[in-house]
Amino acid sequence: GENVEQHPSTLSVQEGDSAVIKCTYSDSASNYFPWYKQELGKGPQLIIDIRSNVGEKKDQRIAVTLNKTAKHFSLHITETQPEDSAVYFCAASIGPDKLIFGTGTRLQVFP
Amino acid sequence: DADVTQTPRNRITKTGKRIMLECSQTKGHDRMYWYRQDPGLGLQLIYYSFDVKDINKGEISDGYSVSRQAQAKFSLSLESAIPNQTALYFCATSDSGRSAQYFGPGTRLTVL
Numbered sequence: 001g002e003n004v005e006q007h008p009s010t011l012s013v014q015e016g017d018s019a020v021i022k023c024t025y026s027d028s029a030s031n032y033f034p035w036y037k038q039e040l041g042k043g044p045q046l047i048i049d050i051r052s053n054v055g056e057k058k059d060q061r062i063a064v065t066l067n068k069t070a071k072h073f074s075l076h077i078t079e080t081q082p083e084d085s086a087v088y089f090c091a092a093s094i095g096p097d098k099l100i101f102g103t104g105t106r107l108q109v110f111p
Numbered sequence: 112d113a114d115v116t117q118t119p120r121n122r123i124t125k126t127g128k129r130i131m132l133e134c135s136q137t138k139g140h141d142r143m144y145w146y147r148q149d150p151g152l153g154l155q156l157i158y159y160s161f162d163v164k165d166i167n168k169g170e171i172s173d174g175y176s177v178s179r180q181a182q183a184k185f186s187l188s189l190e191s192a193i194p195n196q197t198a199l200y201f202c203a204t205s206d207s208g209r210s211a212q213y214f215g216p217g218t219r220l221t222v223l
Contacts, residue, residue, distance in 0.1 A: 042216055044214045
């Protein structure tokens with residue numbers, strides 16, 4: 001079955017710096033890759049997603065890149081702010097019914 | 112997401128008790144999911160339902176059961192709770208034909 005590995009498990013950056021979180025997946029048939037942000041005491045919130053027919057997608061300060069050959073995808077956050085501090089999860093899916101999640105990255109942005 | 116609500120938000124119970132967690136949504140989505148979150152393990156799928164008459168097991172369904180009472184309501188039951196079912200439980204919804212899933216605020220369950 002599908003397996004998703006996520007690195008690093010923790011990431012500390014200075015406000016204004018960039019942050020990059022990387023994920024690899026095992027099933028080459030995976031075609032949908034969302035990223036979720038989870039703040040303390042809340043449910044995961046979808047922040048950006050990408051499909052396998054696209055190599056990169058941007059939304060203001062966040063971007064996701066996908067390398068299908070290498071089976072990995074990354075989340076890039078530029079100009080980080082303290083409110084970006086949260087746990088971020090990547091996921092991969094073959095279809096719309098099952099998401100396989102990575103184990104999460106705790107991002108801390110220091111002022 | 113305020114469109115997906117879960118009750119209760121916190122629950123403490125004892126080993127052997129039957130527990131029901133409830134999820135309601137006003138997003139009009141036909142697909143609903145139950146996930147479990149443990150520290151350091153991400154989210155794991157327990158059950159999912161594509162419509163009222165369709166129920167499917169996920170990765171970790173043992174010890175759990177579900178009921179889809181209506182398109183907007185999906186309940187998760189622990190028939191006889193055990194301590195290793197202590198975790199955060201999340202409900203999610205999605206629209207058929209679209210992959211994005213939207214999560215509720217979660218239920219923190221503690222089994223003593």
